[in-house]
Amino acid sequence: MIDRDQVLHVARLARLRLSDDELDRMATELSGILGHVERISELDLDGVEPTAHVIELENVLRPDEPRPSWRREEVVDPAPDPASGSFRVPSPQA
Amino acid sequence: MIKERLSADAHEAVIGLEIHVQLSTRTKMFCGCELSFGDEPNTHTCPVCLGHPGTLPTINEQAVRYALMIAAALDCDVPSRNEFARKNYFYPDLPKGYQISQFDRPIAVGGRFEGVGITRAHLEEDAAKLSHVGESGRIHGSGASLVDFNRGGTPLVEIVTEPDIRSAAQAREWAQLLRETIRQLGVSDVNMEEGSLRVDGNISIRPGGSTRLGVKTELKNMNSFRFLERGIEAELARQRELLATGEEVVQETLHFHPEDGTLTPLRSKEYAHDYRYFPEPDLVPVAPTEEMLAEAREALPELPAARRERYVNEVGISEEAATRLAFQTAYAEYFERALAAADGTSAKGIANWVTGELVASLRDAGEEDPLGSKATPEALAALAGMVESKRISHGSGKQVLAKLVAEGGDPEAMVESEGLAQISDTGELEAIVDAAIEAEPEAAEQVRQGNAKAAGRIMGAVMKQTQGRADGGAVQKLIREHLGS
Numbered sequence: 001m002i003d004r005d006q007v008l009h010v011a012r013l014a015r016l017r018l019s020d021d022e023l024d025r026m027a028t029e030l031s032g033i034l035g036h037v038e039r040i041s042e043l044d045l046d047g048v049e050p051t052a053h054v055i056e057l058e059n060v061l062r063p064d065e066p067r068p069s070w071r072r073e074e075v076v077d078p079a080p081d082p083a084s085g086s087f088r089v090p091s092p093q094a
Numbered sequence: 095m096i097k098e099r100l101s102a103d104a105h106e107a108v109i110g111l112e113i114h115v116q117l118s119t120r121t122k123m124f125c126g127c128e129l130s131f132g133d134e135p136n137t138h139t140c141p142v143c144l145g146h147p148g149t150l151p152t153i154n155e156q157a158v159r160y161a162l163m164i165a166a167a168l169d170c171d172v173p174s175r176n177e178f179a180r181k182n183y184f185y186p187d188l189p190k191g192y193q194i195s196q197f198d199r200p201i202a203v204g205g206r207f208e209g210v211g212i213t214r215a216h217l218e219e220d221a222a223k224l225s226h227v228g229e230s231g232r233i234h235g236s237g238a239s240l241v242d243f244n245r246g247g248t249p250l251v252e253i254v255t256e257p258d259i260r261s262a263a264q265a266r267e268w269a270q271l272l273r274e275t276i277r278q279l280g281v282s283d284v285n286m287e288e289g290s291l292r293v294d295g296n297i298s299i300r301p302g303g304s305t306r307l308g309v310k311t312e313l314k315n316m317n318s319f320r321f322l323e324r325g326i327e328a329e330l331a332r333q334r335e336l337l338a339t340g341e342e343v344v345q346e347t348l349h350f351h352p353e354d355g356t357l358t359p360l361r362s363k364e365y366a367h368d369y370r371y372f373p374e375p376d377l378v379p380v381a382p383t384e385e386m387l388a389e390a391r392e393a394l395p396e397l398p399a400a401r402r403e404r405y406v407n408e409v410g411i412s413e414e415a416a417t418r419l420a421f422q423t424a425y426a427e428y429f430e431r432a433l434a435a436a437d438g439t440s441a442k443g444i445a446n447w448v449t450g451e452l453v454a455s456l457r458d459a460g461e462e463d464p465l466g467s468k469a470t471p472e473a474l475a476a477l478a479g480m481v482e483s484k485r486i487s488h489g490s491g492k493q494v495l496a497k498l499v500a501e502g503g504d505p506e507a508m509v510e511s512e513g514l515a516q517i518s519d520t521g522e523l524e525a526i527v528d529a530a531i532e533a534e535p536e537a538a539e540q541v542r543q544g545n546a547k548a549a550g551r552i553m554g555a556v557m558k559q560t561q562g563r564a565d566g567g568a569v570q571k572l573i574r575e576h577l578g579s
Contacts, residue, residue: 013368015184052177052199052373058381064119064156067126069138075243076136086135086240089186091226 002030105299105337107330108307109259110213111269115251115282116220116290117160122247123219124151124194131288135223135242143247145189150376153178157249158380160281161201161217162390164251167275167397168212170205175381178217178374186241187221194219195252197371201380208271208399211256222246257296257307262326266319269293274398274421286318295326298343299333308333309343314360315350325350328357401426409433411445418449425449428464431471432478439479447478451492455499468502469495477505489562490514518565520572523556526564527572530555541577549573 007026011018018026072085081088121128125142142149165172179197196216205212222243253272259265273284273291284291293316298308311333316325328350333343348357396404398420405416419426429448436444452464452474461467477498481491486509494505494514509515517523530552531538540548549570556569 009368013182013184013370053375053378055378057378058175059383060153060378061155061158061380062126062152064121064154065126066121066128067140069127070140072134072136072139075139075144083240084135085137086225086242087186089239089241091237091239092186092224 002027002034006030104302105334106302106304107260107262107326108257108298108300108310109261109265109326110257110296111253111255111259111265112294112296113253113255113269113272114220114292114294115164115253115276115284117157117249117251118280118282118290119154119156119160119249121154123154123157123217123249124247127247129248130244131290133244135240135244138244139246143189144243145191151194151374153377153380154249157217158201158382159386159390159393160249160279161215161251162382162386163279163281163393164215164253164276165202165205166387166390166394167279168202168205168207168215168253170202170212170215172202172382172387173199175199175379176201176216177379178377179371180374181218181369181371183369185221186239187224187246189222189243189246193221194374194377195371199379201382207275208268210258210268213254213256215251215253218250218252220245220248220250257298257310262323262330265295265326266323269322270319271398271421274423278395278397278423279393280395289317292317293322295322295329297326297329297333299330299337309345311343311345312347313350313357314347315352317352321350321352324352324355325357328355332357398423398426405445409441409445411441415442415445415449419445424463424465425453428452428471428474432475435472436475437479439475439482443478443482444475447474447481447491447495451495455492455495458496459499461499467499469498470502473498473503473505480505480509484516484518484565485509486514487516487563487565489557489566490516493562514563516565517560517563518568520568523564523568523572526556526559527552527569527576530559531573531576538577541573549577 004023004027007018007023007030010030011023011026076082076085076087079087119129122143125140127138127140127143130138142151162172164170176196177199178194179199180192181195181197182192184191195218200214200216202215203213205215222241223245225240225242227238227240259268273286276282276291277284282290286292295313295316296310297313298310300306300308311329313325313329316322329348336343347360349360350357402413402416402420405411405420406413409416411419419429425448429445432444432448433441448464452467452469455469456462456464456467474495477491477494480486481488486494490509493512494508497503497508498505517526533555534551537548537551541552552573553566553569556564557566
């Protein structure tokens with residue numbers, strides 16, 4: 001079971017602001033999801049490799065060859081607060 | 095109180111290191127943007143390394159190759175599969191809200207390097223660079239930050255050691271050996287000032303003899319080897335003081351300030367250690383093949399550790415000299431060239447001159463690269479030969495070396511023109527020693543009474559008289575004969 005405090009904790013980590021109603025709803029929904037996972041956990045999976053990926057592929061690698069980067073104006077100008085060719089943001093430590 | 099303080103002093107340091115190595119690939123870890131250093135901000139970015147929605151990362155093959163070379167050099171096991179994982183946290187230097195790293199399935203595990211266990215090594219991407227602008231110019235209290243994503247996405251290998259290190263000095267020495275080895279691999283610039291090599295420390299103390307680990311702190315921002323040692327010293331002192339006064343060490347991350355040697359806790363990023371790792375769904379696992387592993391092994395040059403072994407076993411010099419040479423590549427090359435030029439002079443003699451007087455002379459002259467010095471390996475070999483064959487004294491040799499470093503030239507000619515030939519003739523020395531004993535009656539009396547150390551004063555007088563040209567061994571023998579000690 002996921003309680004309201006845990007929902008608040010996760011929401012804070014994800015930078016989400018939830019209303020009281022949403023907190024209750026999320027607690028219910030997340031509990032349901034975890035309940036489902038717990039049911040799956042009951043399966044005997046000894047000796048079964050964990051599935052990291054649903055596609056049976058490995059070693060998909062890219063040669064180390066440069067490709068053109070984007071022009072600075074293209075990436076910086078659309079930002080909410082461009083400054084000196086950089087992205088200006090509120091200081092994380094302020 | 096005093097008793098407690100003493101017992102706190104008897105505490106043993108337990109140190110593990112985390113080393114971030116920026117790989118010198120051409121492109122970033124997960125996109126084709128070129129790596130750069132010092133370029134205009136945000137000129138090496140694309141939607142992938144800016145974390146735009148809908149973009150997909152692709153793994154840089156060369157970064158995997160370099161990581162496998164590091165794994166081989168650190169004697170690590172390479173598991174059959176490794177996987178990338180998302181490490182989730184919010185910070186402006188991380189545009190996706192997570193860093194692609196490796197978690198429970200790193201590329202390398204369980205190695206050993208120069209007496210210290212390697213827990214693991216994994217691949218990940220570097221964060222962007224934040225410059226804090228604001229009233230103080232310091233992190234705290236500043237209003238805004240500028241983000242430069244040029245560095246964001248640079249391939250990193252993070253190496254994590256076991257807590258096997260027992261002192262700040264050992265941490266520094268070990269990290270220097272590691273840096274030289276990685277430099278030899280050619281996979282990184284390993285420049286601490288520029289941040290291509292970053293070393294953090296996990297530090298705790300415990301009562302001597304205990305095997306339990308104490309509460310550890312994490313120490314950051316030691317951007318030179320000197321600061322690494324000083325930072326760890328400062329933190330060990332702080333922890334000992336806490337224990338001595340009956341307080342407890344709190345687990346936290348500390349920031350070292352090189353300007354004044356102080357430590358301040360980093361304001362804990364709220365919930366920062368709740369990273370909620372999960373497998374990166376956009377990347378498939380890497381399963382290093384036999385071919386990839388063989389290729390990595392074959393790409394290894396002669397590593398410093400192997401070179402040291404060769405110097406000890408085949409060249410026949412001491413382990414200490416061999417370590418000093420092998421882990422400073424330029425000096426090793428200098429040594430090998432001098433050895434090749436030597437005409438019957440012992441390898442030991444040449445090694446001593448290179449690791450001792452040459453290092454000191456270059457330091458005095460403010461030079462760093464021995465191979466660029468005016469004192470050529472051939473000249474040093476000739477010089478070492480003249481000292482070994484007692485044509486000149488060790489002291490005169492030092493004078494010649496200082497001159498070689500300053501002006502270059504031929505040591506033989508210098509000895510001739512400056513009249514530095516050693517005085518070994520007992521008859522000639524006898525008179526000088528007699529005079530010195532007369533001039534130092536107090537020291538002479540002490541030597542007679544069995545204080546051999548006092549002979550140094552007489553030796554000094556002889557050397558002064560001969561401008562360092564006297565054969566030290568012969569003088570010592572004469573002093574002993576005359577004073578019967």
